[in-house]
Amino acid sequence: MFKPRMKFWIVAAVAVALMLGAAPGPSLAQDKVIKIGTIFPLTGPVALAGQRCKAAVETAVDILNNKNPAIKVPLADKKGWLEGYKFVLVHTDSQGKPDVGKAEAERLINQEGVWAIIGAYNSAVSGPASLVAERAKKIFMCGASSAASLTQRKEMKYFFRTASTDEVESQEFTDVLAWLNKTQKNANLKTLGIIYENSVFGKNAAQQAMKAAAGKYQIVADVPFNPGATNLNSEIQTLKAKNPDALFGAVLGADYALMVKTMKKMNWLPKVSLNYCSGYQDPVIAKQLGADADFFMGSTGYSPEFQSMMPAVAEVEKIFKSKTGGVPYDSDSIQETIAMLVLAQAIEKAKSLDSTKVAETLYANTWPSPLSLSGKVAFVPGGQNKFALSIITQLQGGKYKKVFPTEKADTKPVFPMKPWDKR
């Protein structure tokens, strides 16, 4: 009846149609369902971080949907107004692209009918995606995007961020330099270099670093690079030539490993290196780098070494690890679990699924948060968590050791960084 060529195309078309129609979606059979959309970079240069953020939200939903008496976080006992409700997640992939993230936010709200959105890791994606949610009066819980500008949009009523910002971290970094100058013999930290990926995250961090350092430290090297670089030779060569006393780095994922390896190859180190966000604090990257990762410092919202300060994390982390093949939480992913748990607490307190009422409740209360360093979360206008905290750690022997502020420290810093040939 059909020629072979025609048959091929008919079979191909039918296969595509079947594939598009056959994949299972989340079940809506239950009446009491609260659909939450997630937007994370599940593919692209920071896919690993995105996958962990996705697993972190799933962890929170596992806790909320099941009775977990061993877990000491609010609502784990599954009693109260939310009893009988199930949270259902609809995951999407932003690919780290703002236009894709915005389109997915629209689809989640208009097609999937989600009640709220959690995301989007990349600051550049969180911006436009949260604008879509704001117009639709849907709550947007942002765990880990660090650009300070996101919570400087005072007109936003439905946007909430649990993590710290690069503005706060920059201030902490300059405090560390002042403390080292005061406490370490011959520290004499006067000059500063900044290396950052040329993205919204990196540029924002660099701007905040310059603001925090203004009048205190002389910036001798301002070194941007393109994320996903195949080599950083010229960037590290520039730093080596300027030889700043301290280095601030806003370097994500695999780029961070490349930066450290290139510094070793060129046999250069500053006296102290402080790093923003996920490159430094990624446990997988730290493990890959081995001893080379040691003596670098950075801001850390969570690492497994913090468990004595945050005992509730251990049980929660077991669920998380079961979803990530044994990889523990890092500072970013734990924020996504916190965001989901705080949102659920607000619904419970408001006893309503009216987004406006829940958003007002989020602002009006201080939320217990055993997974946060400060143990609590509260939002100020613009949606920033005023209790967001991070501790400055230093990698020593592959462990994140707490070094600053001194009242939280458990170890003295190795200063200056140990030269490559003496390790």
Place this chain on the structure above:
Amino acid sequence: MNKTFRRTDLLWLAFTGLIALAPLVPAIGSNSFLMHVLILVMLYACMSQAWNIIGGYGGQTSFGHAVFFGIGAYGAGMAVVTYGLPPWPGALAGIVSAAVVAVLISYPCFKLSGHYFAIATFAIVEIFNRMFLVWDWVGGALGLDYMIVEEGFANLVWYDSKTGYFYCALTLFALIFGIVRFLEGHRFGYYLRAVRAGQETAESLGVNSTAVKLSAMALSAALAALCGAFFVQYNLRVDPAMVMSLDMSMKFVLVTILGGAGTLAGPLVGAAVLVPLQEFTRAKWGGLGGGVDLIIFGLLIILIVVKQPAGITGIVRDIAKRRGRKAAAEKGGASLGTA
């Protein structure tokens, strides 16, 4: 009337009918995902048609169109974000700038031929990408984020409904496809195709190939910039990675090649296949992680390109030809039989 009704006439009739029905499409849901896909289909068809002028009809494979697209996007974006104006003057400035930049960079590049021209245009995207990343006046790596402005045609922004965007995309579509349709039958179009077929031969017949290629590039760049202005108004954000990237340049080329380069319908056919595939596979499988959607999307492109390198319009043409031959053979057989 001495012409008989042909199969291609039927295709054109269907095409015109679809265009005529297009204004009724918002009835399917002013803010639906389907509406988003339709808008993207028209936008990508327009972008590819703009590229088709120089890449398809002119035979000059440019991987640099993301630069012109980006200039248009930045023109509109800066008007709104930096200067607090409506996007229109910025879009106009972007269109003119893109045409000027196209002529300036194409003049030396056109001295190269074949693969070397394509490689040179690749490099230009990287140069502009780096330049815009560190240029503070255009927002640098931070890009430009739109604030909330009044909705409507004046600001070319709509938040709660996509109907306005749909009509804008439709207007853009009619304009760009109309221009290319006009060029097809115009002397300039013949010159362009003559240059593609053989530059030396065309020149020996009196065609100024440099002027023809530069004019085509300027027009192509200006139309790409117009698409860029629409893109930024639709996404309410612009940064170098979004618009001035090799990824974006590849979209111009891929859609056209997939549909059929050097044909009027090719860009529309390519966009009508590629965009829904991209959007629906992502919607269906993107959330699984691991790039399942991208793998399936890539496999389908490979499938089409392997089966028919001349694109989807090539497939249609093949089928039409085979049917024509079969009909002729039957007719011939019948004639022989009655002879």
